[in-house]
């Protein structure tokens with residue numbers, strides 16, 4: 001297994017003020033989402049529709065994807081199919097090679113992160129400029145995004161200032177967001193003007209029209225696609241929806257759930273290449289068929305990547321996106337990633353309190369916390385649980401299934417914390433590392449109840 005979520009989270013929380021700030025910032029976004037959702041009387045109806053449309057689409061995926069392909073080809077778009085990330089990268093590389101292209105801009109696409117497109121192209125001597133502001137910041141820092149909607153949310157303006165000073169030559173120590181944004185704007189404008197190829201993601205692809213929609217708040221996808229002579233859109237095949245009218249459900253759900261906005265600033269519809277432009281769309285499987293075949297997890301493919309489950313998750317907010325060591329972090333990432341590589345991502349479903357807050361906010365009603373719990377069972381059955389956890393669970397099983405042993409252990413525990421506290425309060429006890437042990441009560445609740453319960457009833 002790679003470095004685990006727990007170990008990476010420990011690094012993140014070592015900086016306590018940053019952890020608090022990260023937690024509060026994401027909670028602020030969650031509150032904005034609540035306000036926007038509560039301001040819409042039909043919110044629950046929209047969630048229900050969103051969920052049902054996605055369920056229906058997943059049950060008829062083949063037909064809708066085929067319909068989309070036919071319509072898109074008729075519109076003049078070149079459609080490609082990629083079985084996995086490697087094939088996706090090769091298809092894009094081949095288009096770049098064919099046109100002998102050097103300058104590429106890319107707007108935010110979690111799929112290209114999932115497929116490690118930037119690294120692949122870099123290995124082949126091709127540089128891609130990420131044009132989403134947050135993504136450009138993390139790209140300068142050679143970091144992956146830490147959040148699917150707010151890629152640089154783990155950074156403060158002081159960090160951005162230092163990064164821009166190093167890469168864009170901005171004034172040292174100038175943390176003014178207006179100044180920094182203007183510097184990024186000038187820098188990116190040059191890249192847009194010079195670009196020969198633009199790569200975008202896809203938020204929704206519409207089967208009945210063969211068109212697709214890309215949502216951004218910065219207009220960077222449009223800037224790239226409207227200036228470059230070649231546009232490649234990359235899409236996980238679960239992004240398909242049957243009809244254009246369904247956008248009225250999903251666009252309203254997406255913007256409110258992601259940032260609390262009534263609508264994303266730019267929701268751009270692409271249907272065909274403009275004159276003298278070439279337009280491609282790459283439809284990617286990369287494990288999605290396998291997930292579709294897992295009955296307990298198939299509806300995770302309903303996800304519209306709004307990140308509401310990230311913003312509400314107490315574990316994500318206090319451990320940071322990088323601790324999930326995968327492209328898509330947070331609760332939904334912890335369901336999707338074990339499907340991609342169960343052994344390497346076996347720790348992720350355990351990075352949750354199972355409080356169910358993710359499920360409550362999900363705009364397409366994915367039962368996220370139940371799937372996390374299910375993954376734990378699958379991972380344990382497959383033998384990917386750490387030995388320490390296995391021994392611990394066996395111990396708990398023994399203790400909790402034998403009342404006499406449990407009562408005796410309780411008595412011993414209370415006695416030890418009182419008389420020999422160092423046996424419990426030591427560095428080997430991971431629980432103690434972050435906490436003060438409470439004063440032990442003189443007796444257990446059971447003992448107290450046996451003595452006082454009847455008296456109190458009267």
Ligand code: SF4
Nearest residue numbers: 303304306307309362
């Ligand atoms: S699982 Fe639901 S809440 Fe989380 S990103 Fe996907 S759609 Fe949004």
